[in-house]
Amino acid sequence: MNAFTAPHFQNDKAARKFIEKIRWPDEIVCPHCGTVGSYYATKKEGRYRCAEKLCRKDFTVTTGTVMESSHVPLHKWLMGFYLMASSKKGISAHQLHRSLGVTYKTAWFMAHRIREAMRAGGITPMGGEGKIVEADETYYGKIEDRKPSPQRKGRPFTKSGKVGVGGKRAIVALVERGGRVRTFHVGVADKVTVSKIVMDNVARETRLHTDESRLYTGSDAYFATHETVKHSAKEYVRGDVHTNSAEGYFSIFKRGMRGVYQHCREKHLHRYLAEYDFRYNHRIALGCDDGERAALAVKGAEGKRLTYRQPDISGL
Ligand SMILES: [Zn+2]
Structure with missing residues (x-):
């Protein structure tokens, strides 16, 4: 597991900084109102308050993403993103559970949230002249x-x-x-x-x-x-x-x-397809390595808050 010696795979704080760089490469953007670069730092590390008068809401780098309101430390999330982005045939929730040291149930819901992050948004037409x-x-x-x-x-x-x-x-x-x-x-x-x-x-x-x-x-x-x-x-x-x-x-x-x-389950099939599509669309042959692919998945976590209504997932 040499790939996981980096600090962002080791501790929550480094992981938070790492995800902030991916989500906000230039300026911090309020996920509630979209205001750019206008915020206060709060006493709690990683928590910001929007300085926009009509907003003033608190947020963190996981607000409005598939990681929101999860108790799983962020370095484990990053490791999950990396494992799913780099395993060509996918990775089972059992394997994730063992590799990340989280419960099987948590691993299962993390996997589905990561799949949601991998889902492509928007539809620009495929093909074109000569293609x-x-x-x-x-x-x-x-x-x-x-x-x-x-x-x-x-x-x-x-x-x-x-x-x-x-x-x-x-x-x-x-x-x-x-x-x-x-x-x-x-x-x-x-x-x-x-x-x-x-x-x-x-x-x-x-x-x-x-x-x-x-x-x-x-x-x-x-x-x-x-x-x-x-x-x-x-x-x-x-x-x-x-x-x-x-x-x-x-x-x-x-x-x-x-x-x-x-x-x-049939109702989940489209999520698995999104996962395979994602890896295929960011494959090595198209110039994307494992790390870049994982970062793209993290980036895709934005604006995709996956909410399940089933009561059995409250533990995540
Ligand atoms: Zn705001």
Whole structure:
């Protein structure tokens, strides 16, 4: 554990300073009213009071973040961020519990809060002129509630044209070639749902690459080009047309989920996807090392106060 000899992984005070530098690289900003550089230090270290007349509220570096009102020392939070950002396939709550010396329950809720910090905000379109976006879908884990929902419209298509895929959870991935991924857990991967995701997230000037699935028919009218490979005929690459990036992403995701997380409630699946997306989008090949990736996750903690209503999490 050589990576953890730095003071910010050893004591709460150094960790607080470290997080302050990440959150406020230039000036301290009041998280309540957004006033920049106008505050008093209070007697309690790390606690500030806004000097803005109409605000005057107290705050710390964790106010309005996923770490707010947690009793876990900040160096343990930093270590948690680092471990989750640097473990390619993820890290179990059991492992976090042992590595951080917190209870299993606390580790579990820390992990979910860190996932929330990793969740990408905003949606700028993917792709663009001369760029390629691959779209693909996969199925992972059993659907827990099989009651048909009243909103369910149309029949779900699979590659073989059958309805449904053995009651499994559907995931759609968009990957910009050599760039970022964006994934979606959908109730059902039918043409309406998938088309909407693709059109909402990908710029029209993009070259769209998919397999021959019926989910994507009609896309050629919308995008610069829509090129397909015919997986059913064992065609995986034709020139630069393929969906290997999307399949590579799915393979990391599935290996991690099977090996590390094992049981994942369906309602949490989107959080795990956010975690894998985050690491993929800040991978080494894109010039991001473990430390930078962890710092980006800490930065992402801002404005994402995760509040659970369940009473069993009050211990965190
Ligand atoms: Zn303020």
